[in-house]
Amino acid sequence: MAFDDASGRYGARSSQVPIARLAENAVANALEREFLERERAKLTMRLERARRMQMVGSLASGIAHNFNNIIGAILGYSEMIEPQLARGTKPAEHVDELRRAAERGRDLVDNILTFGRRSDAHIRAVQVRALLQEAASFLRASLPSNIELVLEDVPNDVAVSGEPAQLQQLILNLCTNAAQAMGGRRTGSGGRETRWR
Secondary structure, rough: OOOOOOOOOOOHHHHHHHHHHHHHHHHHHHHHHHHHHHHHHHHHHHHHHHHHHHHHHHHHHHHHHHHOOOHHHHHHHHHHHHHHEEEEEEEEHHHHHHHHHHHHHHHHHHHHHHHHHHOOOEEEEEEHHHHHHHHHHHHHHOOOEEEEEEOOOOOOOOOOEEEEHHHHHHHHHHHHOOOOHHHHOOOOOOOOOEEEE
């Protein structure tokens, strides 16, 4: 861009640089304004998401406190009845499973409360074998009779890093979903049996 002076004292050459600089500044300002608008939109979205998460956390904390009371009653009554049952009997095993399930529920409630408080979970090394054995004992009691749970042998030194209750819940969810997905398949003998590893 350039302007010619009618008198010829200023040629196009002398006016090109300032006008080009003005045009460059105008384009740079427009680009910067566009960039700032996009950044502001992103920040607004993040703020809205943070507000929603805070509301969800508050709601989850309220629900978790109510569940904690229910789980506390289950644990209390199971601890009171355990001494009255002979060890090794079926009723004693059922009460033991009930108590362990309630303890897992208590851990889950703690996770929900942790989410509500937005504090860091206690991450540590967890032995995979112990994790799977505990999950298997719960799953065998809760899975339908037409599904057989088969565990592969896991070496003692295999471990994962994570929060134990969350890892336990992950395994239980995966196994329960798999059992529900395979529950309708029939074997060639006409029975309903499904093995999965």
